[in-house]
Amino acid sequence: MGDGGQGYFNNLILGTYKILEAAQPRVIFFENVPGFYDSTSYLDLKELLTPDFPYLIGPIDIDSFDFGSIVHRSRSYAVYLREKEDFELFRVPKAPKFRRFKLREFLDPKGTEHTWKSVKAWFESFSYKAEKNNLWADRSTEKIFVNPDTCTELQCIPRRYRSHSASNSYVLNDDGTQWRFLSVNELRRIFHILEWFEFPSHIIGNTK
Structure with missing residues (x-):
């Protein structure tokens, strides 16, 4: 993020992109509330990432209750991938069989x-x-x-x-x-x- 003089703190999306660009990850995994993916911030970041990460999965909505928790917690996930091979290997997780607790x-x-x-x-x-x-x-x-x-x-x-x-x-x-x-x-x-x-x-x- 530099010494603060680059203006990244005034634009967190740009700052986030700069960190990801410097890290050069193979995969980027996002987790947030469902509404985040309709926001201008996310759409701007998506536009910046797409040239280097052409393979996108999601957003995928997952609720913890469906995976065995007694409490609801709805979250959405998005995965950005550089390589087609990784994209083809990805599988959306399925809820396991479990006993409901009281x-x-x-x-x-x-x-x-x-x-x-x-x-x-x-x-x-x-x-x-x-x-x-x-x-x-x-x-x-x-x-x-x-x-x-x-x-x-x-x-x-x-x-x-x-x-x-x-x-x-x-x-x-x-x-x-x-x-x-x-x-x-x-x-x-x-x-x-x-x-x-x-x-x-x-x-x-x-x-x-």
């Missing part, structure tokens, strides 16, 4: 303390927002509060998971009157993060 299998042991909140209060807040904002009015609440013993599918867990949102999934208590967030350790199990991995203290602090 949410209960990822939860903390019984006796673990959690902060529970009122389902009624949540829906009162949701109804108020729906009256004020048409975007909220159209949102489904089917997968927001889930029963750990029957749930095999969660909505996407975004960075803003600790917010109150119809896009999130929360754990429902036995009588269906209270809910709670998934804990850090529960999210660790859902995402298959290895036990030896330690989260930085500032991340743990932001999840409480």
